[in-house]
Amino acid sequence: MNKTGIAPVEYKVLVEQDKVDENVSKSSDIAIYIPETLQEREQWKMNKGTIIAMGGMAFRDGFERWLGPIPSIGDKVSYAQYAGSNIIGSDGEEYMIVNDKDISAILTEG
Numbered sequence: 001m002n003k004t005g006i007a008p009v010e011y012k013v014l015v016e017q018d019k020v021d022e023n024v025s026k027s028s029d030i031a032i033y034i035p036e037t038l039q040e041r042e043q044w045k046m047n048k049g050t051i052i053a054m055g056g057m058a059f060r061d062g063f064e065r066w067l068g069p070i071p072s073i074g075d076k077v078s079y080a081q082y083a084g085s086n087i088i089g090s091d092g093e094e095y096m097i098v099n100d101k102d103i104s105a106i107l108t109e110g
Contacts, residue, residue: 006053007053010058011058012055012098013051013054013071013103015095015096015097015098016093017095018049047079047083048076048078049077050075050077051075052073055100059071075107076107077105078103079096079103080098080102083096
């Protein structure tokens with residue numbers, strides 16, 4: 001079991017969301033406060049994270065003919081904007097559970 005205490009089932013993928021930067025933007029001598037509502041909107045816009053765990057059927061059914069890369073645990077991914085649902089892990093952190101088909105890209109550095 002992973003640190004979250006969450007084990008996805010079937011076609012579900014557990015994603016640790018990327019965090020939004022602090023609520024204050026600092027530029028030279030000026031600090032701009034970013035309201036919490038804007039932070040939430042920015043978080044939803046990002047839709048990026050790291051795969052923490054996958055259900056037993058994730059990326060298996062129908063992917064036999066797929067020629068592209070198949071995500072695995074530890075991959076940084078992008079997922080559909082309104083995909084999945086939020087869940088709090090036993091570690092107190094917030095995660096997303098999304099369907100495997102809602103993962104839209106594997107993100108690589110560069």
